[in-house]
């Protein structure tokens with residue numbers, strides 16, 4: 469597989485602003501789906517905006533389909549579609565005219581047969597004559613995607629496609645992305661939701677303070693960070709944690725009423741059954757068991773604290 473996007477030592481220092489990107493390098497292969505995760509202000513939008521030619525970098529290079537985005541921007545831009553975070557549609561325009569107009573803006577020749585294919589793939593064909601103001605929130609988001617696909621790009625950027633939308637709409641967006649994946653579109657999306665990255669991406673990149681902390685295949689990342697915390701609530705308080713349980717890595721809360729255990733969501737599934745059996749064997753009565761998946765926040769905390777420790781070393 470060949471890289472359709474090549475980002476090499478990219479930096480961005482905003483005038484009178486922060487260093488939003490610091491020496492970021494990454495390659496994205498054709499047909500891949502990559503999720504960029506990061507807290508607010510991490511530099512995700514800056515990275516996407518530079519690749520799309522909307523923000524000028526301070527250093528480094530970006531090539532899209534082999535075309536340098538600065539010296540050969542026209543050819544690079546043709547290969548890219550961007551779905552912005554905000555819904556920006558002309559309310560009185562029809563769906564079909566909206567996508568026709570956007571295609572024209574890219575300088576592409578009219579091609580209603582191609583636009584029909586795009587609208588059908590996004591389940592918007594029946595709504596082609598509806599004004600955009602008449603559409604539901606989910607449909608409006610799909611029109612934004614149709615606009616971004618209107619000039620037949622090879623790469624699609626989705627900037628926080630499900631920010632602030634409900635669970636049903638989020639799932640609908642995931643299905644749309646899955647369909648695009650089957651059509652062979654390369655997709656780069658930014659998100660705050662680990663769950664969303666897990667659902668859609670082949671590879672996940674984590675950005676913090678303008679630095680790409682890692683870029684790994686999803687399975688590898690989830691294996692490393694997909695930890696759960698198990699809390700076992702007891703009927704009677706324990707004075708101390710029995711050595712058998714300490715050996716298993718369990719800890720006891722100060723009030724003696726809760727045992728805590730961090731486990732790996734992938735490999736430790738069977739271990740919990742045997743743990744509960746062991747508690748019963750020790751005569752410890754369990755009132756309740758609760759689990760908490762490590763959140764994106766915690767993933768970041770662990771990454772950032774590792775980064776700081778390395779910096780201090």
Ligand SMILES: Nc1ncnc2c1ncn2[C@@H]1O[C@H](COP(=O)(O)OP(=O)(O)OP(=O)(O)O)[C@@H](O)[C@H]1O
Pocket residue numbers: 482483484485486487488506507508509510511512513514515
């Ligand atoms: N035009 C600008 N001028 C000055 N500073 C900017 C500009 N755009 C972004 N920044 C700053 O650059 C940093 C990175 O911002 P960016 O929008 O790229 O982050 P982000 O990861 O996309 O955040 P979010 O998740 O909130 O969208 C932030 O500190 C932001 O305030």
